[in-house]
Amino acid sequence: MKGIVWILAFLSCIGANAQSEDSAMMRKIADQVLSSPAAYENLRVLCKNVGARLAGSPGMLKAEAWGQKALEAAGADKVWLQECMVPNWNRGGKDEAWYSIKEGKNVKKTALDILALGNSMGTGAKGLLLPAILINDFNELEARQAEVKGKIVVFNNIFDPKNLNTFRSYMESGAYRRQGPSLAAKYGASAVLIRSITASTDNNPHTGGLLYDSAYPKIPAAAMGLKDADELIAQLRAGKEITIFYKSNAGFQPDAVGHNVIGELTGSEFPDRYITVGGHLDSWDPAEGAHDDGAGCVHSIEVLRALKAIGYKPRHTIKVVLFANEENGMRGGHKYADEARAKGEKHVFALESDAGGFTPRSFGFSLPKDKLRNIRAWVPLFEPYGVTQFADGGGGADIGPLRAALGTPIAGFNPDGARYFDLHHARNDVFENVNKRELDLGALNMALLIYMVDKYGL
């Protein structure tokens, strides 16, 4: 008995020492991030000197150059570009829309603040001038399929404020953005307008990718600002005879050459085993992509910078990846996974930040349950820094292919979701709407996780 007690005491003492060593190292990482202007300044330059950077656009090339430079300045041992072909959709100038209500001899015209959805076809130079029909949901679309032919379908897709997880409302309401156009086209609709996928209190329209079903005509589609949408829908509900004008020059150019931008800290013990941390470099065209996903890019660069700055020598090679083309193709994520598989690379873990630069709440992991159970012992170490939960399930669009290809354990950084969809894909996703401390707290929690995974494995 006494022997066992002594051994237990000894083991718990090792545990306590390891924990206090980790705790001290985490404090060092935190001090480094919180007292540095680097992440916020990187984001300012990306937003203000590069701005919008959709795949195939001139902004994409400027952003790639920015990423290389930022990774070099952060102290990467190596920085390179991984080429991949990317789609090249562009808006072709300003979208236009208005509607007119006919009451007796009077016609009242009202402007609509809209954005064509990403990947949408244009309307032709003359635009469309067609009767509107209000469709509340997909069930109603089925029930009234005979009525939509030759019309502009107005979907009343509400972003449910009652869901506690705003990403759930985004998935639900977002189905009308992704599948709505083709489902309406199936019954002969000529175009689609949706409510922007947001519950924000302003009138900014929010774009985002649609997915055409090749079985049906590719009809143009756009998102309306919520105030405009509320007004239009109220008029339609009141039975008014409404005609909508909608003009967009959007469309695709031939695919272009794009790149994942990669920087690494080479591992001291296992240089050929990789830990990936990344965000996506592309952003929609109407804004600066500050939260989506400038934040994820500078978070990831800051992980590298902070670990290097405190003199930490990672055991594994830490790769920071600024992925190409997440928004409308995910070609960068697929390229990264394909090459990893083709080269037989060993990937220990991948972490993505693509939910904004807000205050930290949790990490969501996709890895075997017993491993998740083990690493939950780390949560108390994270709590002072804001992450209070290691959730079951999560990752990111760009690292999903790596998991699919190699079974790599992955995780996503989950900041607070209250404000994300107020800005997401809209013109107010700008640097001024990112808070320095919130941004820094995200980066530091990511750095803590990378440190722990590098030290203990998974």
Place this chain on the structure above:
Amino acid sequence: MKGIVWILAFLSCIGANAQSEDSAMMRKIADQVLSSPAAYENLRVLCKNVGARLAGSPGMLKAEAWGQKALEAAGADKVWLQECMVPNWNRGGKDEAWYSIKEGKNVKKTALDILALGNSMGTGAKGLLLPAILINDFNELEARQAEVKGKIVVFNNIFDPKNLNTFRSYMESGAYRRQGPSLAAKYGASAVLIRSITASTDNNPHTGGLLYDSAYPKIPAAAMGLKDADELIAQLRAGKEITIFYKSNAGFQPDAVGHNVIGELTGSEFPDRYITVGGHLDSWDPAEGAHDDGAGCVHSIEVLRALKAIGYKPRHTIKVVLFANEENGMRGGHKYADEARAKGEKHVFALESDAGGFTPRSFGFSLPKDKLRNIRAWVPLFEPYGVTQFADGGGGADIGPLRAALGTPIAGFNPDGARYFDLHHARNDVFENVNKRELDLGALNMALLIYMVDKYGL
């Protein structure tokens, strides 16, 4: 044994039923708050139609009228005013400051963006034009006490970004706002300028109350915006000969009549046992007091509105109190406690929201440890709504006197603290910087806590 097993099974079954009943009721409260415009709209009217509302000012009276009306509209069974005398400090117009650097024959003048500290005396109509001296901290003040006489002391009080709890940085750096002027006056300084108590990235000065020590002359004091402060301090550090001009007409008028605004839902079972929930109605003069503490006021009103709207009949009387004069006197909180003691009232619990309308993180309780241990069993019910911790320690400036007078258990709502001191007491504490969902999440978590305390006691 079997009997005991059966009883245990029965009890745990009651426990499970109670929990699922609570969980359903909490969902109902949440749906009510999250789908209502009420809290956000109340805040808009308070910010835009009333605006600044420092004790004694015309804004104070307008705010009291707003509070009465809002409580009535929320469905209070009774609304009344509790009179108390309040101090009446005012700025007396725009503060002015600049500094000049003499280099050879050239004199370079630079404007300073400042705000006189609350409770500060003015400089007289001509202002002060005096040499500046940089003092980094109170230790240096002691060491160089002979040098400050007749000068304007510039304190280099840094808001430490490395503290994980921003309120700690506020307390540390804020000592220079509260005690700095009198400590400098002790050695003959003529005025004090401090860095604003913030780590924000803009140049807005932040006011807030100072506390004069009656043993020393009451010298004027003001806070500088951080960019101006950085520049001035860099010049002083470089040894430049600097003169500062500072003019303020601030001062006190005779005390005025103010009021706590109180609304109640009368208890069905214990009408004479009170649960208090409140914020403070006053705000500093340069802004709208949106987060400080408009948010706390509308949070508290929303608790009442939501419980009433879902038809909940509280067992205890729930009093919503919009306290007078928290910022520079706390006369409202003292009045409330004094009257409660004088009347022998029974107060079960008091909750205050005075840390902004940001996303929820925790409640902090001041109550016996065994009681805190018991109610921590509720935390899992709160987690889906954002509160993940019941912390030991907390309350609020306005309910502290109630605890001191009657030993009432108290708690404070702790939203995320990342952005609070970017806005606190500054001109950017406006409605536009409050997010509807974050505001609603705070109100709903407070409503959940009031519901649980009303149902189970403490």
